[in-house]
Amino acid sequence: MRSFSWPIACPTVRATTPQRSTVRASAAQKPKNLFVFGFGYTGLAAAAYFQREGSWSISGTCRGEEKRQSLETSGIQAFSFDPDNLLGLSAAGLECLHEATHILSTVPPNGDFNQDPVLMAHRNVLQRMGGSLEWAGYISSTGVYGGWQGDWVDESSELRGSSQTATARIQAEAAWSDLHQQAGFPTHIFRLGGIYGPGRSAIDAAKAKGPASSNQARRSLRRYTSRCHVHDVCRVLHASMLRPCPGEVYNIVDDNPASRTEVMAYARRLLSGTEASAETANLTAELEPMPQQAMDAVEQKRVRNSKIKSSFDLDLQYPSFQEGLTAINAGIMLPFQ
Known part of the structure; x- marks a missing residue:
């Protein structure tokens, strides 16, 4: 099988992943077949990561024929x-x-049908497969927690998602959990923060130098946003496969919730090669405590990641946006290499 490659030339850099030798030893004894519903950014990252692990067969789904052919060329069977x-x-x-x-x-x-698309199409098939699977993961979002006025939340916190998108996520989580409870399907739910990585980061946004999108402008109002580098997402998924615990929910975020303003300022400093920039003078003022009315107007929360660390004995490769952006700026393209 040919390895999936990110279309940007860069040096080969290998990250140390806990228990990697254990995975390869078990993979040699029994082939592992990963089926990914949805080869978007995170799905492609998982495909690249496990292809690099070796002894994995990767397949899954996409929408366009051009993308399907590209995946097939990369050794990924796509439908x-x-x-x-x-x-x-x-x-x-x-x-x-x-x-x-x-x-x-x-x-x-899927907002049109108010259901999880995968379960809407193939719940019965998955229900029958439950006992034969080793592991299944559903990618959700920390958006299900809603607003907490900047307080910390963890996996046991109340879900306060107030938007239609967040409500749909909560319902999708419930449907996947129900599949576990009723049919023994080995569901694991992962609530991801803002996903970034090679080709999709503040470094890329700073290079573009265009006006902020409406979503970016809205996110800039937040004092805190919990993020996760996509390589660490893959490492947590991998660790969960090694230590499956069906029915569990995990947050995947880094250690340092931060504002978009702070992150963009750091990205621009990296690109300029300087220790400070003109933006730095404005940064402190923008990070002053927000009035309560402003805090209530946007979903403010800080998300804890202690469960993934204790459950999987895992240290994050990129514990904050500083390490993640520094690596991206240096041309380290994990897991897309």
């Missing part, structure tokens, strides 16, 4: 899946799904 248009897996896709030992779903809820 069309477009639940928006009621297009489920073909017979060949279902056959490949049945061969999976591990399943990862990165597909977000």
